[in-house]
Amino acid sequence: MSSRLSSRRTRAGAVLSAALVLGSMLVGTALSTQASAAPAPDVGIAATTFADEFNGPAGTPVDGSKWNHEIGDNVNNHERQYSTNRTSNASLDGQGNLVITARRENPGNYNCWYGRCEYTSARLNTIGKFSQTYGRFETRLKMSHGQGMWPAFWMMGTTGGTWPNNGEIDIMENVGFEPNTVHGTIHGPGYSGSGGIGAAYTGPRFADGFHTFTLDWSPNLLIWYVDGQEYQRRTPADLGGRTWVFNDRPFFIILNLAVGGYWPGDPNASTPFPNNLTVDYVRVTNTPGGGGGGGGQITGLAGKCVDVAGASNANGTPVQIYDCNGSNAQRWTRSGNQLQALGKCLDAAGGGTANGTLVQLWDCNGSGAQQWAISGANDIVNIQANKCLDVTGNNSANGTRLQIWECTGGANQKWNAAV
Template structure:
């Protein structure tokens, strides 16, 4: 668990306000496959899905001088039974939790997908409704998965949406990295409707070339490596997702007599989908046979094999730029995350894990990065139905591939 670092974005310093024209332009990256989704469906009072989310506990280490204590209690984060996650900030009387300044005055919740889901590139979006009142600070944001080893801001941070409860018509999108962090983050404020009156969709479309922010489909800001002033662009690696509702802090200020508790940050869904930036095509190997999804099946665990090239969708593979290789909306996957020789390769829901990260070398190898092993046709066979597996790279013909995708 990491504590939150200063992520303030000052509108004037970051380029002022953007407002939509009469006809809003759509985001310009078309989703290919959903790699992560939580629709928050379930009975009222149910906690978040622990297979997808970590629930943080504590006072955020005093960062930003916030005044909340994050708990695992369903009173602070739970499904509402109507398809939403509700993160609730509550005023505690008496204050029962120790904070950096004494006793915490408020409780709330913060969840993240670290070590459970990360993505490099794609569309990351959520449909949400904001809380109200001075001192309310909800955020939908991302941190580099390597933060534990490189620290912040070297890890990078992408703030997809930040909101201040006393500015009902404004949201902020910002990036932070080495040389452009904290109040020096690079971003922009967006001026729209009252975001506490109803649900709105907040998203980024992220590619190797840059990041575009949108609200309800209107792209209001784009940032590229050219925008970081010669500093390092740290957004070409895996990031994980965070949702939280902070109370107070140096940027939003603190609740006052006008702030009513409890306050709710309501999230309808979170989805990640990866865009196809490279087209699609076949992958051929030993004997001129194609890499093929057995029976054109889309169930998790469907075998990946060699077969006579036939031009079907089962042999159309894409490489969207996030290290994955995809067909039929799913990812080429090392079964069980295995790294041993003989680990079978299959089709599986895209999940951002190392089992689905591949590199195509100039020597025509397809290497699973996590295992550091090559995609291999079993027994050097070119017969129809030959299973594909991981194997120590030998340079053999059964490990050489021509990638059109």
């Protein structure tokens, strides 16, 4: 979240979806031609190293075992907010979200670099509580909006000296005058501030709904995604001989909502206050997903791909098999125990656990309906149901629906997952 025009600022210290049960749910002849059921395979659970789902009563402060509050103003970026630890600026909403709220106010008579502060907001970090080298870092959130607003989900290196030598990775930044655009950027020695190296992704108006922002980080490679779609990757070759500071160094997480600054400019009369950044979750796993290619294919019966029907990301869209074609509807990434495509999760409809429960695409919500493990025997198992992902009726035709069924070891339950 570096200033685009100034030197770096100093640091202050560092449901279950009401899931749609499709009326077209197949029964009887739609069931697999299973023989006697075999025991479910022994499956491992992917290593989630950090997760905050922000579940708790409305008005609850953030979990102090995971997050620190940074307090104060920010002169080097010329941001205009005073960051506080008040629940009126950062608290849970009782619906599984963290809400960071920027307000036009000064209840504590705070002083900022420009005089008496005009705004309050919040900035959270995981210094001393969580840091990691490599992996997948992800958030799902609904953006703030309006001129002068500057939300960000980003990371800083814990070693290597002062900024920018320690490195910075901006997973997601948005400035209010670009409501349809987010930015991913790296900063290091010789490429910091306005000289940071990055790219922009243009999509929908991000304040109109929740979207998922992901970074896959491995040695000599950083990949950014929005809603499961890769839009940028960076390697040492992009630095023109300058130093790559993103190997073998832990980074901590920062989540904040700034008001004003060199890059976004100041709010104006059109900017709404209070102004919210609503965060569904922050999750980190210890290995990057996506197979290094913006999502990998999952192939099964007759060599066909797990496919989202019509490439639609609407809740309840059927998941099927189809000829592999390399489209985004067939690109799956792994986030913890979730399998994601088009920014949403593979989901057992209605949270069902019975044989024949159909599989669909749905907003990621962390429920058992969306928890999957991939075994060494190439089974994909719904952990809650202890049942396997299954091609209905052992039918290899394009458009055949997927369901969950007792694990039998049959060909219609075997998958090669490049995720």
